[in-house]
Amino acid sequence: EAQVTQNPRYLITVTGKKLTVTCSQNMNHEYMSWYRQDPGLGLRQIYYSMNVEVTDKGDVPEGYKVSRKEKRNFPLILESPSPNQTSLYFCASSPKTGTDTQYFGPGTRLTVL
Amino acid sequence: AQKVTQAQTEISVVEKEDVTLDCVYETRDTTYYLFWYKQPPSGELVFLIRRNSFDEQNEISGRYSWNFQKSTSSFNFTITASQVVDSAVYFCALSEVYNTDKLIFGTGTRLQVFP
Numbered sequence: 001e002a003q004v005t006q007n008p009r010y011l012i013t014v015t016g017k018k019l020t021v022t023c024s025q026n027m028n029h030e031y032m033s034w035y036r037q038d039p040g041l042g043l044r045q046i047y048y049s050m051n052v053e054v055t056d057k058g059d060v061p062e063g064y065k066v067s068r069k070e071k072r073n074f075p076l077i078l079e080s081p082s083p084n085q086t087s088l089y090f091c092a093s094s095p096k097t098g099t100d101t102q103y104f105g106p107g108t109r110l111t112v113l
Numbered sequence: 114a115q116k117v118t119q120a121q122t123e124i125s126v127v128e129k130e131d132v133t134l135d136c137v138y139e140t141r142d143t144t145y146y147l148f149w150y151k152q153p154p155s156g157e158l159v160f161l162i163r164r165n166s167f168d169e170q171n172e173i174s175g176r177y178s179w180n181f182q183k184s185t186s187s188f189n190f191t192i193t194a195s196q197v198v199d200s201a202v203y204f205c206a207l208s209e210v211y212n213t214d215k216l217i218f219g220t221g222t223r224l225q226v227f228p
Contacts, residue, residue: 033216041220042117042221043204043206045215045216048214050214088156097213098208098213098216099145099146099210101160102160104158104160
């Protein structure tokens with residue numbers, strides 16, 4: 001089944017404790033992206049990747065890192081999480097670019113205490 | 114600058130009513146794509162439609178229909194004979210061909226359909 005998976009689905013952590021949210025797709029898509037969803041703000045892009053080893057900042061990249069060492073995986077890294085990073089995070093992928101239909105993972109709800 | 118506005122924060126209807134969700138966008142690109150996604154209470158994002166800026170024909174899919182009007186920069190979504198299962202947050206989004214790195218989302222409209 002074609003899908004985007006994220007892990008973990010739920011995470012409660014404390015300020016400053018490094019964490020990684022994994023994202024994997026099995027559709028051989030080139031484009032992958034991370035978004036965060038906050039009440040009243042919709043979804044905002046954090047980082048995106050056009051292909052392996054090609055990543056760039058989105059609208060709200062501060063406090064996040066990403067890597068794209070393999071086509072299928074695009075982990076989101078929070079080196080030192082802070083409470084303002086409490087949010088619902090979505091990973092997405094599409095065949096080539098952001099204008100293609102993006103398929104979203106199930107979301108990761110992160111709480112930083 | 115690109116922007117998507119969904120002015121309706123929340124809409125409540127009774128089952129079988131028709132409901133229209135508004136979406137107004139801003140872009141300087143002549144070539145762009147518009148999308149609608151549904152987020153049910155379970156939280157996932159479900160793709161509904163993708164429409165390019167050169168195709169202004171209205172689209173119908175079952176009880177769902179979309180009205181794209183370039184003249185008013187709007188891409189409205191109508192649900193006919195709404196059902197309780199239509200209760201969700203609906204997002205409109207924009208992606209520009211010459212800025213192909215992202216979807217610009219509106220803030221969403223929460224639709225509640227009561228039995």
